[in-house]
Amino acid sequence: MKTLDTLDWLSISVYFIVLLGIAVWVIRKKQDNTEDYFLAGRNVGWFVVGASIFASNIGSEHVVGLAGAGASNKLPMLIYEIHAWIVLILGWVFLPFYARSGVFTMPEFLEKRFDARARWILSIFSIIAYILTKISVTIYAGGVVVSALLGIDFWTGAIATVVLTGLYTVLGGMRAVVYTEALQAVILIVGAAALTFIGLEHVGGWSSMAETVTPEYLNMWRSSSDPDFPWPALVITSTIVGVWYWCTDQYIVQRALTAKNIKEGRRGTIFGALLKLMPVFLFLIPGVIALTLKMRGELHYDSPDQAFPILMSNLLPSGLRGLVAAGLLAALMSSLASVFNSCSTLFTVDIYKKLKPDTPEDKLVRTGQIATVVVVIIGIIWIPIMANISGVLYEYLQKVQSYIAPPITAVFLLGIFHKRINSQGAFVTLVVGFIVGAFRIVLELIKGSLDPNGMLYKLGDMNFLTFGAWFFLFCIILTIVVSLLTEAPSLEKVTNLTFGTITEEEKLKNKSSYNWVDIAVSVLVVAIVIGIMVFFNGK
Template identity: 30%
Template sequence: MTAGFSTLDYIIFGAYAALIITVGLWVSRNKKGKEKTSNDYFLASNSLTWWAVGASLIAANISAEQFIGMSGSGYAIGLGIASYEWMSAITLIIVGKYFLPVFLKAKIYTMPQYIVRRYDNRVRTILAVFWLLVYVFVNLTSVLYLGALAIQSIMGVPLLWGVIGLAAFAAAYSLYGGLSSVAWTDVIQVIFLIGGGLATTYLALNAIPETHGVIQGFKYLIHEAPQKFHMILHKGNPYYMDLPGISVLVGGMWVANLYYWGFNQYIIQRALAAKSKSEAQKGIIFAGFLKILTPLIVVIPGIAAFVLTKDTNLLATLGPAAHQHLPSAQHADYAYPWLLGLLPYGVKGIAFAALAAAIVSSLASMLNSTSTIFTMDIYKQFKKDATERNLVRVGRTTAAIALLIAVAIAPMLQTLDQAFQYIQEYTGMVSPGILAIFLFGLFWKRATSNSALWAAIFTIPVSMFFKFVFPQVPWMNQMGYSFLIISAIIVIISLLEKKTESKAIPVSKELFHTDTAFNVGAVAITAIIATLYIIFW
């Protein structure tokens, strides 16, 4: 479906692209007489304010997998998929209060750096390799594929050229500038992302002829598709295997969320680059409020597409463009691109810029974190005398190679239906073990290096065991069971070794003290989430 971009749309999108590249290169320029160091490149010189931290967290998180993948899941499953977003807001509070202070105290660049300080180099290397494989072969490839799918659907650009174009856009400023370029341009990206996303939702709800205005449009969705407005799915629901009932509140989703927000390099790296602990925590609360808003711009459009396409009489009122590349149960990921094709000229350019902002900001974040882990946790181990200039050069080269690999693999994902579920399931192969290793490392002094090593070794085999031996068990529950088994491995081996780990990092009650702004924000977020679940139970 070629959306029919007008000259105005091209001007708007071109201006957005020029702005991002210009700002990215400008903020990362070398100061006169000062060469860029590894701290400058990988941690933005620890200069990020709370609003930059919060904006960058959301820009790194919201990508094509949300706009395209989660809208597709909204089309297929309904509002229940919003649990990933709303439970993430609660998870951010836990991360900000209990995990982040320990990491900031340790003054680390990467998550594997914490592992080597708490355990040993063997565990660090295994986890660093895990992360590199997941970032390159799951995250980068899926974001490129979904983004290119959108470009193909909206503008008629062949998938491969869309992949190459997005990769080139992200590389244009992020490879040179590092985290400074990524984080500060993310502030602009979030404005486009939220603004353009809300515009698309507004126009989608307003496109229903039987209603007048957004509120009535939303009510119409509930009336016409009540099955799409349940947060907790029952066993009879055809998508129960994706969102297994109460497990989204008390089960395996906590494994996914705590791993993602607490120990995932390309997310937590923004908080590590904050000016102070207080700025980092305020940024996390800001991100939590934005997560509450996210389903409005990525899930509701998918439900709107479902309602608009299921009624042939209603579909006929939307014009000829509405009959091209219709989303379906087998092609749910067409939902968001299909909606963009219905937008009026001018608005289409803004909405497409929002989608591009989501894609490019996440690509840039993943590239920077991939290069950070490889450079600081693998290359620097073997080249301990590497200069700052050499570390920055290796970081740039690593990001470029990772991007080329992802570009080569991305077109192979065309056989997927709901790409968002693919990302969650395969990331879930490593998240139970990584979460267990970090949690016991943070809060149990008796957890030993050998126990963490065996937990890392068994992470994928245990996950694969559940996947192939118990395929009838929802994968989210499989993730929870894997976490319990790997936790048991850590506890048993640690107790058998009968010692307190001397490398355990001391924590005190004072370390977890939070200021009034954080506490008020945390209470407000929790109350809002509880209310939403009560309304849409």
């Protein structure tokens, strides 16, 4: 890898000065209540909402991992990247319900629709899941990226990034997070787009690249009997995970809730969906370009995950290389900032405020800041454990989503679409769902010591996509059966919170929050998604 030169360092310095300027400007604004600190005063426009949704999703592990998928034979994973149509579902279907209920967090919505038990389960589970997956994986991948780009050791890179990100998240709250993310999204898109164009030119265009890697390599659809990526299970499970991640997870939804009204929030999700189409071309294609150059003997790397940084350092001109390096750091920082803020919001609003309901607003903001600091410290403590985990577990962390998502997706979807679903059905499904998910993870870890002909081995060895699809069906049936066998929910638990109970006044309000432009852009996004699915069929 080529090292960064003076011009690159100049680009990185200018970028961080601008970032610091935005953070300082935000920190100086008044932030003495929880709505201002956790939801940026619910006063953010559609552009910042959309850019923030995109930047939150694209972490450094995402950039590195997606390019790695392009550089190894894992193109079916591309389906997770064309979930732009699910981001539209957040804006068109879920957001009006969230906005009407006036909630800060997703567990809070479950309490309004069901009861306090559902809220507690989701709050505690979400915080543990964030610390063990999102934070640890992002810090670990970030340390690898920073040390590779800047030529410093892993620890220095990881800790410096965590401390810097933690600092502006603690001081600036959600407003600092969304405004810095808007800048980071722009930098990352410009830098990665330049790398894709320069890379394609370098390999002699798309057809030359496809010829080298063979058209079959560029096929995202495998047969239904494929041991790794059977296409029916891939479509079903990736959609379940997509609905959980984009429509019910605090980490993403919090961005849409910062909007000044439903109209801006929906437009933000539509803009976020448009941006979400870009990673396919910005990160996956550079991975395929790197593989092409490696097959031709023009580029060398040891593991697919090194494809993006090595391609970037070798192909990009001085100055631009620094800007993309800054963009990668930005991606890492925005993911961390988002998850830090989501954790502190969940802890403060869903746990602390519940235990101490009379706490004044300024003290709640301070509690949120302390919670962020604690999460940052836990994240740092987790690094050595993460660094010692083998690459298998890193891949396995991606699978965990297929075990977390089904019960949460089932409860949210049925809760919004069916007014007969009650708190008992939601509670039983969440509890049983999390036990089954944890049981599957344990079986997967110990399956080597189980009898290969036994039922437990088969359950632990089942393809994770197939398991996810059946698990979701089980959760849906469980929620419906328990709800029908128990008492129907009261009117206040369903009015305006399910599709069958929206008042005429609310329907009119919702109708006036969009126009033909919103519909046309949404249809365009769906058409592009279908186009990508058809294009990557190896023909």
